[in-house]
Amino acid sequence: MTANGNLKFLLQRTGLTLLIPVLVYVCMHIFCQVTSGVGLLAYSVDLKNLARTWVYSFAFSTGVALNFFNGRFDFSMGAQVMFGTIIGGNIGKILSELTGLNMGICILVCALVTGLLAGWLIGAVFTKMRILPMVYGLGIAMILECVCFAGFDSNGLILFGVEGTGILSELWFIGLIFLIVILVMSYFFSFTSFGYEWRAIQGSQQIASNSGINIFRNCIICYLLAGGLGGIAGVFNAAYSGTVLPELGLSTISEVTGNLFALFLGTFIGQWSNMIVGIFCSSLSVQLITIGLSKSGLSSSVQTVIIYLIFVVFLVFREKYSSAHVKKEKNARIVLAKKKRAELGAA
Amino acid sequence: MKNLKLMKKAAAILVSASMLAAMTGCASGDTDGGAESTAAEQLTYDEWMEEEPAVIGVCFSQINDEYNGYKSFLENYIGPQYNLDFIFSEQVDGIAAEIDFLESCSAQGAVGFIDFACNDMFQIADRCDELGIYLSVQMPLEEDEKELLEYDYFAGAAYTDNxxxxxxxxxxxxxxxxxxxxxxxxxxxxxxxxxxxxxxxxxxxxxxxxxxxxxxxxxxxxxxxxxxxxxxxxxxxxxxxxxxxxxxxxxxxxxxxxxxxxxxxxxxxxxxxxxxxxxxxxxxxxxxxxxxxxxxxxxxxxxxxxxxxxxxxxxxxxxxxxxxxxxxKPGTWIIGGLVVPLLNALTGYQDAYKTDGVSAEYVAGCFLVTTTEDMEVINTKDVPEDPSSWVMQTSNMEEMLGMYHQDITREEICEYFGQDLNGLFG
Incomplete structure (x- = not known):
């Protein structure tokens, strides 16, 4: 391919990757202007609100994707986020008080480390137990919810009014975290044997295993990374809402189902770049829709109906798109075969 | 290999059991007792304390720090003082889980039921009547629910005045x-x-x-x-x-x-x-x-x-x-108010919780705090580590119990319960 061809290819892919978030932004901006008389991101605070929910949704969806596309629907992801945030966050607060280091950074680092440890342990136990991932996820979710509830006097993690946590709401800092997560995860997926093996397992776990890939090692790494991403996600959610309270009764599962839209949309957008960038764009799109609807003042049930209606329409579109794509490729193969046969006949 | 399979089976059973337990709001806490305390005769405090402990089920719709405090109040303060054992639910979502919990309590010999969840009061009250369990609820009764007060085993409702x-x-x-x-x-x-x-x-x-x-x-x-x-x-x-x-x-x-x-x-x-x-x-x-x-x-x-x-x-x-x-809201004042009618019913003081067969709604006030100083005073109340901090002290309970005041009536208890609570905060 020539340099011009490369550039055209790159621009085309970039354009397609950004198409959906840009379209969503334009639509929701017009919607907000009509319903509430102000733009979608009219105030500086809107940007902060968007940034924190975006980084949460991005990290959460990426964490779910790690296991989801290898056949493990991990219902415990929401509980892992809560665990990393409450346990890690409170440890971070203590660490900051003892060392004098920045509170926000201590909380983020400790939540990340706690999430990684929890993820590693959950993955390691899973590979030994090998029970149905969904059932396992439910059991783990209950255990983690109870641990979070029992810890720190059931007060969860309170960030409002805590000095030094302002950094978690700074746009530059959130941007930096985005950059680090995208680079690290892209590196893992594109330039390490883990990424290669992950894709192989995604194709067929049995074939991957028969060809010498250690599927258990890969599984543990998936859980480990998902736990770490959960820790990061939870801290930004806590920074937004000021406090994270422990939940019981498997209520954390709703976080998993609530982020499925971003996950599916992310894999669709990812066909023009990679899954990480895809989820980055999809989580932005979903958050723009959420903010737009919340500005309109519609009742929560109507908002939920609209979001899930869009989700269903998207799923139908994706199905049709895939079918059309397969049909197009099939037709191209038939044309090529006919042409080849004609050439051979002529010869 | 065989061991591994066994381990897997055991783990699967364990996880399934824990799921079932959580989903049905299975009981935890003390389960001994099984007192037959539906006393027809009026008991004095000493006579009541000589009985087997009465078992009371407590059904929570949510579990948080506030409810943990209530649990501590009942389990460590009220229970030993009034010969009561409590069975606490996990977080109960929906009427099916609530009925499961009620029946689980009945199987464990419960004679009283405190309902914070109130998913469907008629169903719960009907079931309590069938099982012979006295019921008190933490929820105001709407007009069409007032007939519940006439149920034999509906002891009363206690709540903050909306x-x-x-x-x-x-x-x-x-x-x-x-x-x-x-x-x-x-x-x-x-x-x-x-x-x-x-x-x-x-x-x-x-x-x-x-x-x-x-x-x-x-x-x-x-x-x-x-x-x-x-x-x-x-x-x-x-x-x-x-x-x-x-x-x-x-x-x-x-x-x-x-x-x-x-x-x-x-x-x-x-x-x-x-x-x-x-x-x-x-x-x-x-x-x-x-x-x-x-x-x-x-x-x-x-x-x-x-x-x-x-x-x-x-x-x-x-x-x-x-x-x-x-x-x-006045915290444990309400929780004590839920226990009072149950105790009056269990110790045989009919007039102390029913008048002409109708139970009472015990309505309490609340506080307004606008300064840090007031908040600091309020925050010293209802601290689980300090029994003297409970808003509802046993001395207050005694003022509302037939065991201490044989002639006390339902109306007098309502009046005492509805007093201006600001005085209690000194």
Whole structure:
């Protein structure tokens, strides 16, 4: 391919990757202007609100994707986020008080480390137990919810009014975290044997295993990374809402189902770049829709109906798109075969 | 290999069992006892204490720090004092799980049931009547539910007076706005649209308070405004910006973004929260204050604990308290009120909980806190580590029990229970 061809290819892919978030932004901006008389991101605070929910949704969806596309629907992801945030966050607060280091950074680092440890342990136990991932996820979710509830006097993690946590709401800092997560995860997926093996397992776990890939090692790494991403996600959610309270009764599962839209949309957008960038764009799109609807003042049930209606329409579109794509490729193969046969006949 | 398979089976059974336990709200706590305490004769305190401990089931709809405090109050303070063993539920979602828990309690010999969940009071009351278990509920009874009071085993209902909560909000608004002008009000109505009485009363009282304060009238019925499920601007004669914002952080996606967007219009300088979600709102309010350069006052209902401590100690960008006024429910006063009718029923003092076969509703007041000093006093109450801090002391309980006052009547207990509680805080 020539340099011009490369550039055209790159621009085309970039354009397609950004198409959906840009379209969503334009639509929701017009919607907000009509319903509430102000733009979608009219105030500086809107940007902060968007940034924190975006980084949460991005990290959460990426964490779910790690296991989801290898056949493990991990219902415990929401509980892992809560665990990393409450346990890690409170440890971070203590660490900051003892060392004098920045509170926000201590909380983020400790939540990340706690999430990684929890993820590693959950993955390691899973590979030994090998029970149905969904059932396992439910059991783990209950255990983690109870641990979070029992810890720190059931007060969860309170960030409002805590000095030094302002950094978690700074746009530059959130941007930096985005950059680090995208680079690290892209590196893992594109330039390490883990990424290669992950894709192989995604194709067929049995074939991957028969060809010498250690599927258990890969599984543990998936859980480990998902736990770490959960820790990061939870801290930004806590920074937004000021406090994270422990939940019981498997209520954390709703976080998993609530982020499925971003996950599916992310894999669709990812066909023009990679899954990480895809989820980055999809989580932005979903958050723009959420903010737009919340500005309109519609009742929560109507908002939920609209979001899930869009989700269903998207799923139908994706199905049709895939079918059309397969049909197009099939037709191209038939044309090529006919042409080849004609050439051979002529010869 | 065989061991591994066994291990897997065992783990699967363990996980399934734990799931079942959680989903059905299985009991935990003390299970011994099984007293047959439906006493026909009136017992003195000493006679009652010689009996086998009576078992009481306690059904929670949610488990949080506040409920943990109640659990500690019942288990460690009330239980030993009045010969009661408690069985506590996990978080119970829905009527099916509640009935499962009730039957589980019955199987463990329960003779009393305290219901915080109240998913369907008729079903629970019917089942209690069948099982011979005395029931007390922490929920106001609506008109069509009053017939429950005539059920044989319905001992009573104890709760905070919703109308008074609403009045305290109105007073709080008046107090907070002393010396400053009300530019606009954002009222979060929680689940008033779903019929929550407390949230409805709060909304109605606040709107009435604002009407008086700003000398305005509304063009629409205030009940319709407060119970709206969509956010609405309230039209009024003075064109004062009043925004009704239903929903809550827990059940509405983008709730905080919507709140933030409204605050950023700059039209409002007071936010009134009908729910205890104020810790989640404080960040967006503070950010809006900083962005607009304008003080926004927050008034909310609250429970005693770390959140209240933070909210009424920290100052906002303008040097005011982050939470400027809090309406506080009387904590264990209500919980004690739920135990009183059960104990009176179990010890045979019919007149102390029923008059002409009709049980009572025990209605308590609440407190308004507007300063850090008041909050500090309040925060020393209902601390699980300090038995002397319980709002409901055994000395108060004794004033309402037939075991100590043989001739006490239902009406006298209601009067004692409904007293002005500010005095208790010294």
């Amino acid at each position: 109308a008074e909560i609403g009045e305290q909000y109105a007073q709080g608004l008046e107090k907070v706005m002393e010396g400053s002008e009300l530019e606009g009000l954002l009222l979060t109505t929680g689940i008033a649209a779903n019929g929550n009485l407390q949230h409805i009363e709060t909304g109605l009282n606040v709107l009435a308070g604002v009407a008086e304060m700003a000398d305005l009238t509304y063009t629409e019925d205030t009940y319709d405004l407060v119970t709206s499920s969509s956010a609405i601007q309230v039209e009024n004669s003075q064109s004062l910006p009043i925004y009704i914002y239903p929903g809550s952080v827990a059940n509405t996606d983008g709730y905080l973004a919507g709140l933030s967007a409204q605050l950023m219009t700059g039209n409002y300088n007071v936010v009134i929260s009908s729910t205890t979600s104020y810790p989640q709102m404080m960040t967006v309010i503070d950010e809006a204050e900083q962005a607009l350069g304008k003080d926004i006052k927050l008034i909310s209902v609250a429970s005693i604990g770390a959140d209240l401590q933070t909210a009424m100690t920290n100052q906002d960008s303008f040097g005011n308290l982050t939470l400027e006024a809090a309406v506080i």
